[in-house]
Amino acid sequence: MQLMVRIRQTANALFSFDLQKLSAPERAYCLASIKFYGVELCGWALATGIGFHFFSFFLDPFVAEPVTKPFLFWFHVVQLVLIPLGFLVPKSGRRFDRPLYCAIIGGINAAYYSFIIAMACQSSGIIILKSISVVLAMHIIFTLFSPYHGLFPIAFGVFQWLSMTLAVWGLPYSPALTLIYLMAISCAVLFQKTVMIWTLRSAHMEFKCRIMLAPAHIVAAAVGHEHEIEERFKPERRNCVCISVQWRNYDRLALTMPPTKLANVLADYYDVADKLLSECIKGGAYYCDLMVDEMFIFVFEPDRRSEAQSYSDAVLFARRLLRERAGRSCAIAQIDVGISGGEVLVGVMGPEGHKKTTGLGEVPGRAARLKSAGLLIRDLHGDADRLVVDAPVYRMLAGQSGFKALRLDDERKIKDLDDEILYYWERKAA
């Protein structure tokens, strides 16, 4: 009983991988990885195919039935022409790509071998056993290395099984072969599962590492080598929205609260922020960086209907963060948020060995200054969590209610901010 539990535990630990639990970009990356490794496998499968047919020229004179020899010879010749052509087919990104080509070649091989068996059966009832064992091994190889995922290997296996069944149709039933075939299928399924899990795990691990470098929507589209991310997301001027968030009493908390307890409070806060970011900013088109009590988020525009949508999403995130954090930890006194937007030089940059996504220019600095304006508003209107935006952002949010205006004059001046008027939304403490 204990052993069964142990087996289940080991099997679960090794073979369970729930794609549904992953975020959309993670899932996209994992599925794209299966395709990526499948394409890589194609190159290997084509090379092996060439070797196999070349080797068969020398083997067939010994093993083939006389009646099938000429058919086999020309079959190998045709295959040795067709298979190398696979290297000229585009690896991926087209409807007719290399994996599809490999699958077709695999299907032709399986069907032709079935035909050869059927032909051999006409001349000899004995040879069928030998031929079937070879074809079984062939089937396993073809099915195992099908570079597709999902239902395709099953469909491919069924097709091969049917071609085999047709080949031996009318001959006496052989339970031995049925069992051998069952064994082969078990092995193939297990192998497929192993390779699939290996690929998914590696992909997930890769994603978790790469996400430290670039936003999820870029990582999700960059399966392959590391330089691809840096190449895909090289620093360029892009329109984006910057969100700057800071706790107001963090210094005091850090002095009075034991680090481990503070780390737990922070972890809880980050969990809320993470959940809200994934809910408010679809497609993972954001990148978040942290520095002590400050959180800096860049929201990008892909897949958004309009520029205003990015602003609207950013504000939605900020408002929900201020609302939902209230129910979590009473350790945080207030949070100030600043939002600004516009053209930013953004991309993966930094020193060799410590690259990451960041944005440079006036806009990120403005977001930080707007966040700092929370201090001034606090002096004027008392404690509250506040979201501060400038006039251009406010105009983008046309129709959103609840914002109040703050006029800046010589007495109310914020360093490096020339604005005459700011807008803020506040969540008063209960």
Place this chain on the structure above:
Amino acid sequence: MSRSKAQAATLAEVEKLYIDMRQTETGKLIATANAGFLIIYGVIGLGLDRVIARPENLWIMTTFRIVTIALALAFFEIDARKPHLSAYWITLLQFLVNANFAYLLHDGFTEGPAARAVIPGVCFMIHALFFLVGSPLRPKQQWLPFCINMLLAILACSSDLERHSKFLGVVAATFVFAIMFQLLLSHWTARAAKNELATRLKVAPHELVRRALVRHEDLEIQLRPQLRWCVCLASDWRGYQQISRTEKPERLAEALTAYYDACRELLETHFPTGNYFSDWIADELLIYFLTEKEPPDAELCAQVITFARSLLEMKEAFAAKLGLPRGIDIGIASGLASIGLSGLASNRKVIAVGDVPVRARKMQGMGKALRTARGDQDRIIYSDALLDEGIQPTGALALAEVVPDAAIPEVIGGEMLLFEEPRASLAKAG
């Protein structure tokens, strides 16, 4: 050995260990799949033998199947108790299976011409399956099992070379195919591991990563947040917001990248063991130097101050060439912090939580007040809490003289603000 060679050697060692760890994980997955298959193989084989085995061989086969199932089940128990032995156990089991087939093939497994034909086919397939599923051992360890299995196949066919010679060729081809597959999987694992490591080294100090690998611990576990003694250095460009409004972002990006690259080189020179990690956002740089000693040893504090001096010197040379940064201040604090992987679940990174980074940043922020009080000058700032015989500041001011805020001394962790100015400027002043 020169410094760069020593670093390269350390990095190569870390990379080797990481690849080794990943290949062991892949091996574990393969070994479990193998054990699962051997159980299925044993159960189906019990039925198969009754159809194809010679009556006098039946008892051997039945015993063999039961032993195979039992040993495969035992794998799960061994894997739970002595995980490092599980790969060897499954390899041993593969030998047993192949040796048994070799013996039976040599001795005449079944009767009749049809059976004689099927035996080599089945044997070939079994060999192929075991090698396709893969040996769980790492690439360099696979050559011995490969040679032994090949030898077994030759021995098996040696009873009737004339009849079996054809199949010996097929078996050889299968082995080559299987080895090619092994190499491919090994190449994939190594490549994925290299990419992962390259990304991980960007977020964690080499020393931490190396220690985790030497102890065969998972990096996620090794980097889990825990209390560590550290010295924190915080540095910031003065007037960065102004610079970001006037300079082109591309020039700023170039200057920041070059500046942080120079910082990295300096770090590698001063701390060749890599007992640090750094983080940056825009112009703000934070470096944590880790130590095992409690509280942080005076030697490390002195080392960090020496490094800070070099940083100021480097900045002078850098600014003379690029015109940026115009001024920097450096704050240093030491103490206990919770250090480890933290942050948003979708984008974790190594961060430090506690009063140490807060104090270091505050100290650095004091630079602005000191510029007003003592002149526009770059400074290394720390409190009397850090004072030791080895550390000799060039200036000291009572905190109250610099900032009127009553809360500041508490945050700084001392009453006096100690600072150092670059030697060149001191000489000029003298």
